Amino acid sequence: MKTLVLTTALVVLTTITFAQSNNASVNQTKTETAENVVCNLYPSADNQVTLILSKADGEKVDVRLKDDEGSLLYNDRIKKSNKNKITYDITELPKGTYTFEVLKDREVVYSKEVRKGVSSVALSK
Numbered sequence: 001m002k003t004l005v006l007t008t009a010l011v012v013l014t015t016i017t018f019a020q021s022n023n024a025s026v027n028q029t030k031t032e033t034a035e036n037v038v039c040n041l042y043p044s045a046d047n048q049v050t051l052i053l054s055k056a057d058g059e060k061v062d063v064r065l066k067d068d069e070g071s072l073l074y075n076d077r078i079k080k081s082n083k084n085k086i087t088y089d090i091t092e093l094p095k096g097t098y099t100f101e102v103l104k105d106r107e108v109v110y111s112k113e114v115r116k117g118v119s120s121v122a123l124s125k
Contacts, residue, residue, distance in 0.1 A: 037061060039102050039110040043121035047091040049114055051100065053084040062103040068096050090116055 036059065040052040055061055055078075065074035065088065073093070078084055090098065095116055102110035115122050 037102060037104055037109050039112075041100060041112050041114070041123065043114050043123055045121075047116065047121055048087050048089050049100065049121055050085060050087045051102075053078060053086065053102065055082055055084075055104075057082050059104065061109075062101075064099075064101040064103065065090075066099045066101065067093075068098070073098070090121065 036056045038054040042050045042052070044050070051063065053061065053063075061078050063074075063076050063078060063086065064072060066072055074088075078086075088100075093116060097113050097115050099111060099113050101108050112123060
C-alpha cells in the first residue's frame with residue numbers, strides 16, 4: 001500500500017512538472033500565420049533572438065527591427081528559400097523594448113516585442 005501511494009504521488013508530481021515546463025516554453029515563443037507566412041520568434045539568454053520564417057517560394061518579405069520609439073534599427077529583405085532561420089545578436093543594443101516586424105507587400109503580417117535586459121532577452125506579453 002505504501003508503494004502504491006508513493007508511486008501515485010510521483011506520477012502526479014511528474015505530470016504537474018511537465019505541464020508547467022510546457023507552459024513556460026509556450027510563453028517564450030510566438031507563432032503567427034498570415035498570407036502564407038509563418039513566423040516563430042525565440043529569444044535566448046545570450047542576447048540573441050532567432051526568427052524562424054516560412055514562406056512560399058518566390059515570395060519576398062522584409063524583416064525590421066525597431067526600438068521602443070519606433071526608430072528603424074535594421075531592415076532586411078528575405079528572398080531565399082521558403083524556410084529561413086535567422087539569428088539576430090542584439091548584444092550591442094541598450095536595455096529596452098524592441099519590435100520585430102515581418103512585412104509582406106508592405107503590410108505587417110507579424111509583429112512581436114522583445115525586452116532586452118542586462119544579460120537576457122524575453123518576449124513581451
